[in-house]
Amino acid sequence: GQQLNQSPQSMFIQEGEDVSMNCTSSSIFNTWLWYKQDPGEGPVLLIALYKAGELTSNGRLTAQFGITRKDSFLNISASIPSDVGIYFCAGDMNTGFQKLVFGTGTRLLVSP
């Protein structure tokens, strides 16, 4: 099935550093969602974006919906050890059926 291209595949950073990851597609999406998955858990919704160009923050997280509607990025500022996990972007084509296409994931490791 279709997948969104997410980069980088993995990141290993020091606590306190800022992190940036992005997601690109060949298709247009009308909604972008960012999730975090901890080991043994289901994905948890972090941020939802609904309009091209929209910039939304949730605490130390900031995400933007690309103008072309084919990409999105997620930034994490001042990373902490509990930010460790896998981050997934997901796009919804808004066909009316809320079917999500998921990105390939970015694995984040934070060193104390």
Next chain:
Amino acid sequence: SAVISQKPSRDICQRGTSLTIQCQVDSQVTMMFWYRQQPGQSLTLIATANQGSEATYESGFVIDKFPISRPNLTFSTLTVSNMSPEDSSIYLCSVVRRDRLTEQFFGPGTRLTVL
């Protein structure tokens, strides 16, 4: 977010057997979905669970292999039939709430290992 529970949380099964996974939500939701996450991979949509009617399957997934039920607005089951080791995955249900129609919330997942 909605409180979503899945049973079992994990299981180890023998080849050729079937396992039914349950998903229960604490409030009425509009849509329920089932996803598969193979080891180290992303999530892939299996099907949309439709209340009182047959599920809508995505390409590559068929009803004989993954029968789904949704008898009411808060409960759904996914059966993995005639299992093989390739079916070893995490199976997740997700829901869309009536008051958050553009967002999906996921259950904790069922980790299945087939020997």
